[in-house]
Amino acid sequence: MNRTGKSVLPPNGPALQGGPERFGETGHEPRRRQTRFLAGAFTVAVHLVVLGVLLLPRNQPPPSHAQPPQPPIQVSLWEDPKPAPPSPPKVTMVEPDIHVAALPPPRFSVRAPMRPAAPADDYSDVLSDSQVAGAATVGDGGGGGSCDLARVVQQALRRDPVVRNAVEDGHRLGKAMMLWNGDWVRSGGQDGKGLSAVREAVMWEVAFAPESCRNRPVHGTVLLSLADGSTRFAIGSGDWRWADLLGVRGGASSR
Numbered sequence: 001m002n003r004t005g006k007s008v009l010p011p012n013g014p015a016l017q018g019g020p021e022r023f024g025e026t027g028h029e030p031r032r033r034q035t036r037f038l039a040g041a042f043t044v045a046v047h048l049v050v051l052g053v054l055l056l057p058r059n060q061p062p063p064s065h066a067q068p069p070q071p072p073i074q075v076s077l078w079e080d081p082k083p084a085p086p087s088p089p090k091v092t093m094v095e096p097d098i099h100v101a102a103l104p105p106p107r108f109s110v111r112a113p114m115r116p117a118a119p120a121d122d123y124s125d126v127l128s129d130s131q132v133a134g135a136a137t138v139g140d141g142g143g144g145g146s147c148d149l150a151r152v153v154q155q156a157l158r159r160d161p162v163v164r165n166a167v168e169d170g171h172r173l174g175k176a177m178m179l180w181n182g183d184w185v186r187s188g189g190q191d192g193k194g195l196s197a198v199r200e201a202v203m204w205e206v207a208f209a210p211e212s213c214r215n216r217p218v219h220g221t222v223l224l225s226l227a228d229g230s231t232r233f234a235i236g237s238g239d240w241r242w243a244d245l246l247g248v249r250g251g252a253s254s255r
Helices: 028-055 098-102 129-133 149-159 161-169 196-207 242-246
Strands: 176-180 217-219 222-225 232-235 239-241
Touching (some): 149 222, 161 196, 176 196, 239 242
Antiparallel strands (some): 217 239
């Protein structure tokens, strides 16, 4: 028989009669069951204790590589302060000075703007009585016949109202003036030589006259008059031709 209570039969020997009851082994079975139960309960209790120890909360220090949480950053919005409006100026009441108040009010004098003085009128172009008396009038020496350019030019001047206006503006109305004596003569404060309207009217009539009439010789001064008879224009000096007024030929020599 071995430790388990079973009989070990020799391979060739006879079996023992009667079984385990014969040797009084029936009381060991309950004891084995109780031992097994206690061992199992102890094992379960040990496991429960270990499990409870594992489940208990423990304050473990954080790992060395873990960084502590940073404190929160406080952010505030900055607004530029608005400049305060300027305060009103302080007004200080000043009492008037008796001596100043007694002074008379100032007097202002307004002076009219000074106008530039007009240039003095130059009457060097106006003929004297002796010069007028020595000049020939129309019909006396302007050429005569079909080539009487003096009469043609005089009639043109009398018909042209612009000529009379130019004479009035030049303050030569009622006067005898030298218009051309080999060159056009400046009258008074006129910008150009000769009264422009009179000069143009004379040159227009001479330019359309026949060439033979323009080139006929004339001697001395010829007077052309307007309709009033007192406003006269002196043309020529010495020996000259009507074509000389156009600048076609050289001017006559003065004597």
